[in-house]
Amino acid sequence: MFVENEWKIIEDSFDANRHQMAESIFSIGNGHMGQRANFEEAYSGKTLPGNYIGGVFFPDKTRVGWWKNGYPDYFAKVVNAPTWIGIHSWIDGELLDLANVTILSFERVLNMKEGTLSKTCVVEMKNGAQVEIKSTRFISMTESEIGVIHYELTALNFDCTLCMSSLIKSDVRNQDSNYDECFWQSIAQINTEKECVAVDKTIPNPFGVPQFSVATAMKNVFSRDIITVHKTEGGILSEIAGMKMRKGEPVTLDKYAAQVSTLNYEEQELAQIALQRAEDAAKKGYESLLKSHKKVWAEKWKQSDIVIKGDVKAQQGIRFNIFQLQQTYTGEDSRLNIGPKGFTGEKYGGVTYWDTEAFCFPFYLSTSPETVSRNLLLYRYKQLDRAIANAEKLGFTRGAALYPMVTMTGDECHNEWEITFEEIHRNGAIAHAIYDYVTYTGDRTYLVEYGLEVLIGISRFWAQRVTLSPTKRKYMILGVTGPNEYENNVSNNWYTNYYARWCLRYTLEIITWTKRVASEKYAELQKKISFDEREIGLWSDIVNNMYLPHDDKYGIILQQDGYLDKEPVTVADLPADQRPINQHWSWDRILRSPYIKQADVVQGLYVFEDEFELETIQKNFNFYEARCVHESSLSPCIHSVVASKIGNEEKAYELYLRTARLDLDDYNKEAHEGLHITSMSGSWLAIVKGFAGMRVANNSLHFSPYIPKEWNSYSFSINYRGAVLTVTVSKKNVTMSLTTGTIPSIQVYGTEYKLNTGDNIEIELKK
Numbered sequence: 001m002f003v004e005n006e007w008k009i010i011e012d013s014f015d016a017n018r019h020q021m022a023e024s025i026f027s028i029g030n031g032h033m034g035q036r037a038n039f040e041e042a043y044s045g046k047t048l049p050g051n052y053i054g055g056v057f058f059p060d061k062t063r064v065g066w067w068k069n070g071y072p073d074y075f076a077k078v079v080n081a082p083t084w085i086g087i088h089s090w091i092d093g094e095l096l097d098l099a100n101v102t103i104l105s106f107e108r109v110l111n112m113k114e115g116t117l118s119k120t121c122v123v124e125m126k127n128g129a130q131v132e133i134k135s136t137r138f139i140s141m142t143e144s145e146i147g148v149i150h151y152e153l154t155a156l157n158f159d160c161t162l163c164m165s166s167l168i169k170s171d172v173r174n175q176d177s178n179y180d181e182c183f184w185q186s187i188a189q190i191n192t193e194k195e196c197v198a199v200d201k202t203i204p205n206p207f208g209v210p211q212f213s214v215a216t217a218m219k220n221v222f223s224r225d226i227i228t229v230h231k232t233e234g235g236i237l238s239e240i241a242g243m244k245m246r247k248g249e250p251v252t253l254d255k256y257a258a259q260v261s262t263l264n265y266e267e268q269e270l271a272q273i274a275l276q277r278a279e280d281a282a283k284k285g286y287e288s289l290l291k292s293h294k295k296v297w298a299e300k301w302k303q304s305d306i307v308i309k310g311d312v313k314a315q316q317g318i319r320f321n322i323f324q325l326q327q328t329y330t331g332e333d334s335r336l337n338i339g340p341k342g343f344t345g346e347k348y349g350g351v352t353y354w355d356t357e358a359f360c361f362p363f364y365l366s367t368s369p370e371t372v373s374r375n376l377l378l379y380r381y382k383q384l385d386r387a388i389a390n391a392e393k394l395g396f397t398r399g400a401a402l403y404p405m406v407t408m409t410g411d412e413c414h415n416e417w418e419i420t421f422e423e424i425h426r427n428g429a430i431a432h433a434i435y436d437y438v439t440y441t442g443d444r445t446y447l448v449e450y451g452l453e454v455l456i457g458i459s460r461f462w463a464q465r466v467t468l469s470p471t472k473r474k475y476m477i478l479g480v481t482g483p484n485e486y487e488n489n490v491s492n493n494w495y496t497n498y499y500a501r502w503c504l505r506y507t508l509e510i511i512t513w514t515k516r517v518a519s520e521k522y523a524e525l526q527k528k529i530s531f532d533e534r535e536i537g538l539w540s541d542i543v544n545n546m547y548l549p550h551d552d553k554y555g556i557i558l559q560q561d562g563y564l565d566k567e568p569v570t571v572a573d574l575p576a577d578q579r580p581i582n583q584h585w586s587w588d589r590i591l592r593s594p595y596i597k598q599a600d601v602v603q604g605l606y607v608f609e610d611e612f613e614l615e616t617i618q619k620n621f622n623f624y625e626a627r628c629v630h631e632s633s634l635s636p637c638i639h640s641v642v643a644s645k646i647g648n649e650e651k652a653y654e655l656y657l658r659t660a661r662l663d664l665d666d667y668n669k670e671a672h673e674g675l676h677i678t679s680m681s682g683s684w685l686a687i688v689k690g691f692a693g694m695r696v697a698n699n700s701l702h703f704s705p706y707i708p709k710e711w712n713s714y715s716f717s718i719n720y721r722g723a724v725l726t727v728t729v730s731k732k733n734v735t736m737s738l739t740t741g742t743i744p745s746i747q748v749y750g751t752e753y754k755l756n757t758g759d760n761i762e763i764e765l766k767k
């Protein structure tokens with residue numbers, strides 16, 4: 001579909017039927033805002049306009065068929081913000097509408113190395129004019145509120161008149177609005193020779209959620225010294241330049257747009273700040289802004305690139321995933337997070353899921369400065385009071401915290417009972433991210449300052465959520481949905497029970513440690529959250545007596561009570577034309593079937609592998625892989641890591657491929673809705689944790705690499721405690737090079753090495 005290239009995504013012809021998909025693929029962003037690859041030009045064809053500002057949302061009133069107590073009042077949705085990219089042209093009076101011209105040549109390029117999106121095309125209009133369009137745009141990595149477009153038009157076959165209008169469009173709508181409302185109201189439109197800014201505010205809501213205002217300003221610099229006129233009509237502010245265009249002589253426009261919001265500033269100062277930002281950007285100029293933007297990207301690639309030799313498609317796939325992750329979350333602001341679609345579409349509302357901790361967290365931990373993953377943790381810490389309120393809404397007491405399944409501010413937004421109330425395993429992933437951070441960075445101060453408070457809230461929840469079975473004298477967790485959403489309201493989902501036990505055990509361990517090293521802080525915390533140590537007695541009892549379903553006959557972990565009562569069929573028995581089952585089967589049939597949507601027991605074995613014998617992991621992997629249809633994009637990557645662990649290299653590679661080019665090859669035929677951003681980290685996991693076997697334990701970095709036979713070599717860099725380590729795996733050797741810092745202990749296939757800056761060690765690849 002796209003031209004194979006190591007650093008670029010290239011579309012070399014235009015297909016209107018694929019345009020919405022391409023709009024997702026070619027999205028650009030800078031962690032603070034993001035823009036789908038909508039055309040600058042008028043386009044009357046099918047398009048999904050999308051411009052999103054992180055943290056700016058609207059609480060859309062919940063819509064459900066049957067209301068249940070505990071449902072949230074609203075679903076937070078990142079609002080589709082006013083458009084800043086518009087540049088419309090009329091040639092000899094005819095509107096240049098890319099859906100209404102003959103396209104003679106077309107090329108769209110996402111340059112992942114530099115973070116730019118370019119388009120070059122030649123079109124013939126109804127009036128016979130042939131025009132070449134060249135545009136390059138980027139959303140600045142250094143000026144977080146700035147987007148820039150360099151735009152160039154050339155008449156190719158005759159002289160003509162050109163009327164070029166650069167615009168800001170305010171009246172944009174979310175396609176996913178529950179009640180077909182426009183979420184914006186205009187509060188100011190200033191459009192003069194000197195100032196061009198629109199201020200829009202989200203409409204009032206009945207939930208007491210603060211309204212957001214956004215100011216969008218632009219500064220247009222035409223290549224010719226030309227008098228422009230300003231027009232404001234409806235929701236559109238335009239600056240219009242009229243001129244004669246000589247054949248072969250390009251007309252250029254540099255457009256600098258700023259978007260600022262009440263997330264960071266007072267409403268009354270917004271317009272002025274936006275104007276100032278656009279003005280300052282114009283003063284710096286396109287080339288200078290691009291230069292600093294490219295520098296940031298160069299640094300990001302230095303820390304996070306994966307180089308694959310011998311397979312261009314694989315190379316392009318992994319870089320695309322890394323690129324999208326890096327432009328979705330940059331980690332400077334602990335109020336922001338990673339929506340499953342990032343800034344590339346409306347689906348999932350741009351809000352936070354357990355995806356962040358369970359899938360994305362290790363990527364940012366290893367490829368960015370420590371502050372980035374710390375901010376992801378702080379996001380949850382700051383929402384702890386809301387997690388406690390969520391739990392209270394469901395009847396829990398005494399500071400028990402249930403983090404939401406889906407959220408923007410900490411309030412639960414999901415409204416399907418089987419997920420909202422039952423998919424409680426998310427609490428486990430949130431606790432485990434704290435463990436991951438501390439283990440990876442060695443920064444235990446986080447535990448004292450913030451981590452322990454979250455852990456206690458979560459543990460209090462588990463202690464109240466379990467039921468002590470009077471017959472079995474074991475603690476059970478009834479009425480849950482595990483990660484496998486193709487089973488609801490089950491009892492004793494092994495993954496959930498195991499995780500609950502782990503959370504309690506880890507919290508107990510951290511309490512003991514904190515009391516020892518920071519007794520005063522611990523006493524303060526006890527007071528703050530009224531923590532009575534008598535609670536601990538119950539926790540220990542649960543740890544010792546948690547019920548963990550197991551089947552002795554097959555010698556496997558049981559996904560949940562009764563799982564083996566299901567029809568004894570596997571994925572091999574499923575006719576290809578019935579897959580994906582979620583598009584072919586009724587819901588009750590899916591629920592009754594043994595088919596598993598996504599990694600569940602295997603997800604648990606992935607997280608807690610150290611607590612199991614290899615043979616146990618192997619047995620369970622083989623059993624559950626045969627029953628898993630991987631109908632969540634989050635699934636194949638986890639099975640891939642576990643397949644690597646048990647030495648099933650072929651399976652690991654097959655599952656890796658399903659993650660790595662999921663959107664580029666549009667396997668699921670849904671890329672037009674936006675990209676699977678959170679699962680993109682899965683391809684990184686499959687390489688770094690899977691193929692290279694990277695783990696951190698006892699203050700030591702461990703590797704046990706192998707190489708997929710399709711590749712000649714692969715190489716990746718990670719950040720580890722201030723050091724930058726590059727690992728290269730070829731068909732013969734494993735090379736570890738340290739460009740910065742010192743790593744006191746690296747173990748490769750169990751042998752320990754110490755690396756200082758500049759060191760390079762080469763070890764023979766184990767066959």
Ligand code: BGC
Pocket residue numbers: 340348353354355483485598632634678
């Ligand atoms: C998956 C969830 C995931 C959500 C958002 C669902 O299809 O089953 O595990 O959190 O998508 O990515």
